[in-house]
Amino acid sequence: MKKHVVLYKKLSPGLMARLHAQAEVTLIDKLDSDGLTRLRDALPSAQGLLGASLRLDAELLDLAPNLEAVASVSVGIDNYDVDYLSQRNILLSNTPDVLTETTADTGFALILATARRVVELANLVRTGQWKQNIGPMHFGSDVHGKTLGIIGMGRIGEALAQRGHFGFGMPVIYHSHSVKPAVHKRFNAQHRSLPQLLEQADFICLTLPLTAETEGLIGAREFALMRPESIFINISRGKVVDEAALIEALRQGQIRAAGLDVFEREPLEHDSPLLQLNNVVATPHIGSATHETREAMARCAVDNLLAALAGERPLNVVNGEVWDRRRATMCT
Structure with missing residues (x-):
């Protein structure tokens, strides 16, 4: 039967x-x-x-x-x-395994989109506001050669490190429960404590699961450790981040921008303050969506x-x- x-x-x-x-x-x-x-x-x-x-x-x-x-x-x-x-x-x-590469692609798309202000500037063209050559007020920042910080060095973290190290010549630092010798060997990646990574990385990328231990891992204290030119990327789970603290960090210029594929509540509310910020690229949880x-x-x-x-x-x-x-x- x-x-x-x-x-x-x-x-x-x-x-x-x-x-x-x-x-x-x-x-x-x-x-x-x-x-x-x-x-x-x-x-x-x-x-x-x-x-x-x-x-x-x-x-x-x-x-x-x-x-x-x-x-x-x-x-x-x-x-x-x-x-x-x-x-x-x-x-x-x-x-x-089957979604590792695709999700890492999404993460790197958010890195590029936030650094080069792709969505913001594409909307400038779309709305007819591109009237003259782009000047410093609309400049983005380089990705190549910048330090890539990965929090959670699992399968997706390694795939993201591969793209950054081999594709963009990025020094890779990471934070995880343990040192990963294979990651050191393959990408010359260096293990850091969480505060060290937050202070040193140009791009801070979350690729870790949501657990009781990781819920709310990144909050006001962690954003205060980041630099004004830092860009924050989350392709893990929304509840790993204190969203109110992220919004405040973006408003106050504690960090430059954020690329977010996940949120505390999904779908994201239409009146979320995140949608009012030009330095946020928000996608609808598309990490594996091909x-x-x-x-x-x-x-x-x-x-x-x-x-x-x-x-x-x-x-x-x-x-x-x-x-x-x-x-x-x-x-x-």
Whole structure:
């Protein structure tokens, strides 16, 4: 008998056909009030869940007593109560690797756009205000040769370092829990304490996950350590930053500009002060948003889920202790 999968994300026809061939599928194509009601109704018989951008807390999970596996179409896991999933012996998988390069591209696009004031000056042309040669008041700043500071040297941090070091001749400094010898060797990158990085970097880029430890990591004290010519980039999660402190730092000229793909609340409110600042480039959480990468992420999630439901180890397991317990049971 096919296992029941509740899908709360639209997939390509090919992936939908694959899921239907191997599982009984309930599709919730929109997470509005009606969709959430349908989701709750489907959870009691669900053995697998696949989707993204939905907070799966204990209240929802308690509606799914038969649940075996959750496959997230994302690398971040802040929408999931991992401890509770593990207590319930439910496998959680995610989709790292396939979005690394695309997200790093987004980060570097924000670096270039903020440094060269691309959005601001493009709007000058678009609105008919370009009446004479551009003068110093509209000059940007160079990227090549500037110091790139990366907070969180994981896969995406390394991909960003690669672009900066090899493409733009940027000295790379980074802050992470541990020194990364391979990063030192490949990019001549130097480890720094967080205050040292904030004081020394021209471009300060966040590429770390949202956890209890990193929430609110960058606030007023950290912005005060940055230099007036510093440019701040966030492609991690909005809640890593105290947004009110960021707005104040931009208004007071503590930093030159910010390139932001993530925010404390998403979608960003239309009256957010960030949208009134010319030195902010704001994009709608597009880090992995290309046709190729989103399809690869969905394919990876389908692979993970079908493997888990077949009693096999998914390629990308978040809570490996659950798999270890299952394997021990299978071996006895």
